[in-house]
Amino acid sequence: MTVALSGKEIAGQLEGKFPGSIVESGRDCIVVNSDSLLAVAAFLKDTQGLDLDYLNYITAIDYYDHFEVVYQLVSLEHNHSLVLKTRCYQRDNPTLLSVVNLWQGADFQEREIYDLMGIRFEGHPNMKRIVLWEGFQGHPLRKDYL
Amino acid sequence: MEVGGAGKYVYPAAELDRAEGEAIEALKAGSQQPISDPDQWLDEELHRNILLTTVDAVINWARLSSLWPAVSFPACCAFEFITAEASRFDLSRFGMEIVRASPRQADLMITAGTLTWKMAPNIKRIYDQMAEPKWVIAMGACAISGGIFASSYNVVPGYNRIIPVDVYVPGCPPRPEALIYGIRMLHKKIAKRSLLQEG
Amino acid sequence: MALKTEPFVLNIGPAHPSTHGVFRMRSTLDGEVIVDMEPVFGYLHRGIEKLAEERTYTGVIPLTDRLDYLASMSNNLAYCLAVEKLAGIEVPERAEYLRVILAELQRIASHLIAVGAFLNDCGAFMTPILYMIREREKILDLFDMVCGQRLTYNFMRVGGVSQDIPEEFLPALRRFVGQMPGFIDEYDRFLKENEILLARAKGVGILTREMAINSSAGGPVLRGSGVKWDIRKADPYSIYDRFEFDIPTGAAGDCYDRYRVRVEEMRQSVRIIKQAMEQLPSGPVRSEVPHLIHPPVGEAYAHIEAPKGELGFYLVSDNSIAPYRCHVRAPSLINLTALRDMVVGWKIADAIIIFGSIDICMGEVDR
Numbered sequence: 001m002t003v004a005l006s007g008k009e010i011a012g013q014l015e016g017k018f019p020g021s022i023v024e025s026g027r028d029c030i031v032v033n034s035d036s037l038l039a040v041a042a043f044l045k046d047t048q049g050l051d052l053d054y055l056n057y058i059t060a061i062d063y064y065d066h067f068e069v070v071y072q073l074v075s076l077e078h079n080h081s082l083v084l085k086t087r088c089y090q091r092d093n094p095t096l097l098s099v100v101n102l103w104q105g106a107d108f109q110e111r112e113i114y115d116l117m118g119i120r121f122e123g124h125p126n127m128k129r130i131v132l133w134e135g136f137q138g139h140p141l142r143k144d145y146l
Numbered sequence: 147m148e149v150g151g152a153g154k155y156v157y158p159a160a161e162l163d164r165a166e167g168e169a170i171e172a173l174k175a176g177s178q179q180p181i182s183d184p185d186q187w188l189d190e191e192l193h194r195n196i197l198l199t200t201v202d203a204v205i206n207w208a209r210l211s212s213l214w215p216a217v218s219f220p221a222c223c224a225f226e227f228i229t230a231e232a233s234r235f236d237l238s239r240f241g242m243e244i245v246r247a248s249p250r251q252a253d254l255m256i257t258a259g260t261l262t263w264k265m266a267p268n269i270k271r272i273y274d275q276m277a278e279p280k281w282v283i284a285m286g287a288c289a290i291s292g293g294i295f296a297s298s299y300n301v302v303p304g305y306n307r308i309i310p311v312d313v314y315v316p317g318c319p320p321r322p323e324a325l326i327y328g329i330r331m332l333h334k335k336i337a338k339r340s341l342l343q344e345g
Numbered sequence: 346m347a348l349k350t351e352p353f354v355l356n357i358g359p360a361h362p363s364t365h366g367v368f369r370m371r372s373t374l375d376g377e378v379i380v381d382m383e384p385v386f387g388y389l390h391r392g393i394e395k396l397a398e399e400r401t402y403t404g405v406i407p408l409t410d411r412l413d414y415l416a417s418m419s420n421n422l423a424y425c426l427a428v429e430k431l432a433g434i435e436v437p438e439r440a441e442y443l444r445v446i447l448a449e450l451q452r453i454a455s456h457l458i459a460v461g462a463f464l465n466d467c468g469a470f471m472t473p474i475l476y477m478i479r480e481r482e483k484i485l486d487l488f489d490m491v492c493g494q495r496l497t498y499n500f501m502r503v504g505g506v507s508q509d510i511p512e513e514f515l516p517a518l519r520r521f522v523g524q525m526p527g528f529i530d531e532y533d534r535f536l537k538e539n540e541i542l543l544a545r546a547k548g549v550g551i552l553t554r555e556m557a558i559n560s561s562a563g564g565p566v567l568r569g570s571g572v573k574w575d576i577r578k579a580d581p582y583s584i585y586d587r588f589e590f591d592i593p594t595g596a597a598g599d600c601y602d603r604y605r606v607r608v609e610e611m612r613q614s615v616r617i618i619k620q621a622m623e624q625l626p627s628g629p630v631r632s633e634v635p636h637l638i639h640p641p642v643g644e645a646y647a648h649i650e651a652p653k654g655e656l657g658f659y660l661v662s663d664n665s666i667a668p669y670r671c672h673v674r675a676p677s678l679i680n681l682t683a684l685r686d687m688v689v690g691w692k693i694a695d696a697i698i699i700f701g702s703i704d705i706c707m708g709e710v711d712r
Contacts, residue, residue, distance in 0.1 A: 002580035055561050057679070059659055059672040070659070072646065076558060076574050105561025107682050116394075128163065131387030131711055132300065133264050135167030140299050140395055217362050220389055221708055222414035222496055224366070225458075229485075229495075232478040247362035265367055265388040268359055294407060297399075298392035319496050 003080040004028035010050075010082060014040055029070075029083035037086050038097045044073060044082065045102050051075045052082060055103035058110060060117045062143045067094055067119055088119060098124040116141035169267050177266070177307040184310050202339070209253070209279065210336040212241035213329075216252035216272060221259030223286040223319040230322035240329060249275040254332075255309075256325075260288035260295055261302040273309045281336070283328055284311045287318040294318065352380060357693065359388050365462065366707030370688075370696065377692045382685050390711040397671035402428050402503060402638045405671065409658075410497035412673060413709040415458055418451040418488075419651040421501035426582055427647035427658035428503045432640035439628040440505035441584045446518070446621045447491070447500070448649075449614040453525070454484045455652035456607045459704040463604055464536065466701040467545050473536065480528055483521050490514050503638060505631030518622065525615050529608060537605075546601040550687045550699030553598060560683040563676050564654030565606040566703055570598035576650040583649075587624070588617045600702035607704075637666045646674075653677055653704055673712055677705035 004027075011025035014032075021036035032040050044052045052073035060069045071084040088094035098121035100106045110121045111130040118139035120127060129136065138145050219227070231237045231245070246252040249272045261269060273282070284305050287293035292303035305311055312335060315328035358369035367388035373381040393412065397405045409424045410417040422444055429436065436444075458481065461474030485495045491510055492500040500507055536542055552562070557570040567574055575592045577585045593609035595602025640662040648657035654676025661670040680703050687703075688696045 054558055056655070057561075057657065057659070057672070057674040059670075059674075061661055061670045061672075076572060079579055103561065104556075104559050105679055105682050107560075108678055112678075128160065129387075131264075131390040133167040133170045133387070134160070134163040135171055140392060145395075146299065217360050219360070220367050222411055225414065225496060229478055229482065232482075233475050234479070234482050245362065260389065260391055262388060262390055264390065265359065268388070272360060294411070295391040295393075295396065298396055300390050300392055321495060 001079075002074070005050075005080050005082045007082075010044075014043070017043060023087070029085055031085045031087065034086045034088060034096055037084075038099065038102075041071075041073075041084070041099050041102055044084070049078075050082075051077055053077075053103075055099070055105045056081070058106055058113065060113045060119055060141075062117065062141065064143060065089070067117060069096060069113065069119065071099070093120065094118065095120045095122055097122055100124050115139070118142065166267075170263055173267050173270065173308070174263050177302070180304060180306045181308070181310045183306065184312060203337075206337050206339055209339075210333040213254040213281070213332070214244055214246050214252045215242060215254045215256050216249045216276060217245055217247050218255055218257055218269065218272060219259065220257075220261065220265065221288065223258035223289070226319040226322055226325065227256060227258045227285065230325050235322035235326060237326070237329075240326075240333075242329070249273075250277060252276055253280050254283065255280070256283045256285050257289045257305050257311075258285045258319075260293065261305055261308065262300045263302055264300065266302055266308050269305075270308050279339070281312045281332055282309055283313045283315060283325075283332060285315045285317075285325060285328070286320055287316060290314050290316060350375065355693075357696070359385075365701065365705065368700075368705070368707060368710070370700070372688075372693070372696070374693070379688055379691060379693065379696055382688050382696070384681060384684055386707065386710050388711065389707045393712045394671055394673065397668055399667060401666045402640070402668065403636075405668065406501065407497070407499045409673075410499055411708055412675070412712060413455075413651065413653060413656070413677070413706045414497060415706055416451050416455040416652045417496065417498045418447045418500065419455075419649060419656060421498065422448050422583075423647060423649045423651065423656045424658050425501045425503050426649065427645055427660045428638065428640065430647050431643060431645035431660050431662055432503070432638055434504050434634060435632055436505050436583075437629045437632055438626050439509075440630045440632075442621050442625045443506050443510065443630065444501060444583055445585065445588075446618055446625075447488075447506075449617045449621070450484050450487060450518075452614045452652045453611050454481050456611050457481045457484075459652070460532075460604060460607050463600075463698070463701045463704070464542070466697050467542055469536075469542075473532065476528075476532065480525070487514065487517055487521065490517065502631060502634075504634040505629070507631070509630045515622065515625075518618070522615055522618055522622070526612065529611055529615075533608065543601065545695075545698060546604065546702070547599060548597070549600050549691065549695050550702060551597060551599045552683055552687055556683055556686060557598065560686075561679045562654070562683055563680065564650070564652070565603050565610065566654065566680045566683075568592065569595035569603035569606045571596055576648055576655055580648070582647065588620045590617050600698055603702045603704075639664055639666060648674065651676060653706065653709070654680055656709075673709070675709040675712060677703075677707075677709040681705060681710065 007025040007030045011022045011030050021032050023031040052075050054074040056072040056074050058071050067088040069086050074081040115129040289305045292301050295301045296303050313328050313332045317324050352373045352375050359367040369385040371383045372379045393408050409420040412420045457477040461477035464473040492498050552570050554570050557567050573594050590613045593606050642664050644661045646659045657674035659672040663669040687699050
């Protein structure tokens with residue numbers, strides 16, 4: 001069975017290394033600050049014992065006052081997983097750091113989040129719309145579209 | 147436009163994308179009303195020239211017995227079309243087993259799948275490249291009216307916004323037997339054509 | 346005298362004469378060799394995730410059928426598992442066994458098309474795919490017996506399946522399962538050591554192990570590169586922990602290995618169906634679930650091993666009758682991330698084969 005790593009434990013480890021990065025930690029997920037996202041992600045990928053080298057998916061949800069971006073990371077070797085979340089509070093031009101240099105699997109998924117939700121990812125080599133066309137007005141998956 | 151090795155992500159210029167986007171928006175703005183179905187074949191008073199009836203019959207028989215479909219396989223209905231072509235529901239008994247990759251060699255477009263605004267200029271281009279006489283079978287609910295996806299932001303509500311459709315085959319997806327029935331109806335429609343209608 | 350050449354941009358697609366749907370590869374060519382490639386898709390983007398927010402939980406099931414339309418039962422299963430996890434609904438035993446039997450039959454049907462289309466692209470024009478469609482018709486007849494539909498079934502429900510199987514299903518299934526290994530042996534006899542297939546597919550489009558893991562590949566693409574990761578063994582869902590089966594893996598990560606992985610998976614699926622048929626209990630096929638499901642506020646992610654990779658549904662609920670957010674973790678989209686690295690350096694004809702060996706379904710890529 002894939003063990004879901006305990007959010008509280010990982011949060012404890014991360015607070016030690018990157019103070020101020022954890023916003024909250026749940027039973028199997030941790031919420032980090034959008035500024036420390038890249039550092040935390042690199043730590044989770046490279047640490048022995050965690051080895052979260054497989055990015056399962058990235059998705060974004062529109063809760064009316066903020067966007068929440070969810071990453072699920074899995075370790076194929078140890079068979080455990082962790083859910084990493086981060087929040088963006090701006091509505092007009094939200095930006096986050098891209099993790100495409102750590103996990104190349106984030107390539108299309110981040111472009112899709114930009115296309116459908118409007119969150120830009122800095123550091124992505126090809127940040128443009130993927131399923132809709134250039135010139136499409138709006139971001140359809142937002143709650144205030146249509 | 148630069149060329150790089152594998153590992154360096156070099157992408158083509160954004161002007162291409164922008165031009166394509168403008169083409170899509172222009173097509174979307176111009177397709178707000180459905181195109182009416184071609185219905186000259188319903189005219190009761192066909193002023194047939196008595197010298198041409200046998201010629202008409204032979205030419206129509208030749209055309210309907212060898213309709214060659216063009217490649218247009220967007221979505222799920224494509225697989226019912228492919229199984230219709232396979233050995234159980236053999237379409238080659240109607241002379242239709244070769245699906246022509248080049249639209250210039252085809253005379254039938256079986257639209258098997260949902261049409262989206264992003265794909266619409268391409269379908270229009272394929273239709274325009276087919277030589278006359280050409281026919282269109284709208285296969286499946288998505289092709290007739292947008293189907294289960296009709297209220298979506300990217301779906302064209304029916305192929306008849308973009309191209310004129312001759313036969314509508316309902317189903318989601320229609321069974322191969324239903325598609326063959328639709329093809330037979332198209333054969334009956336073609337059999338009523340007259341040389342005088344062309345040109 | 347040196348010949349002056351310059352690279353040239355060619356569009357492969359979106360309408361191309363192979364059975365893979367509307368996918369476009371904007372390739373930069375130097376002669377016949379591809380030096381750069383950009384995949385462009387979205388030509389089948391129907392907005393399923395947005396439409397799912399407007400339908401009730403049960404009403405999303407027909408939408409999920411149309412995601413990977415070659416494996417509708419698997420899509421239904423993944424979605425129903427996600428809703429059951431969110432709402433805490435139990436599934437009766439008979440329904441679990443029926444789900445496994447149908448999901449494995451669906452895996453065989455999907456792999457038959459995958460292998461057939463791959464061989465079509467290799468140049469064996471139409472012959473293998475006609476043989477495989479012959480087998481697939483038998484499976485589609487079985488599905489027709491169960492739910493009346495051949496392609497998009499809408500059969501699984503939250504809490505079980507929608508109705509019980511008719512009496513003629515099990516004898517027909519037994520007959521099919523008895524014949525199927527013979528058919529797979531027939532395909533192997535013609536194709537496994539075929540010179541042309543070996544020349545075209547062995548060593549072509551290699552995806553290394555590190556690259557596969559880094560680009561989040563899944564399913565036969567990941568297993569063909571030597572990673573023994575199958576959700577049915579790593580994180581068993583439903584009742585897969587009660588069955589014995591192996592996980593075939595490849596060694597080199599080329600197109601030939603992915604093809605072999607799919608053929609061996611078909612054999613393993615037959616094995617699972619035989620075990621499930623013997624153990625099938627009687628009982629109800631659906632637990633008591635209200636018509637309008639109101640799951641508690643929260644989120645859930647459920648994943649299965651679909652024929653194309655790991656298919657998952659991420660559902661967020663706000664205690665209303667419709668999902669607040671339904672995200673589909675589409676295996677075909679994520680397997681395509683590595684396509685550029687696999688294709689660069691090969692010729693156009695090889696690019697078609699490499700693309701065919703990943704086995705994607707555009708309904709899933711674009712959603």
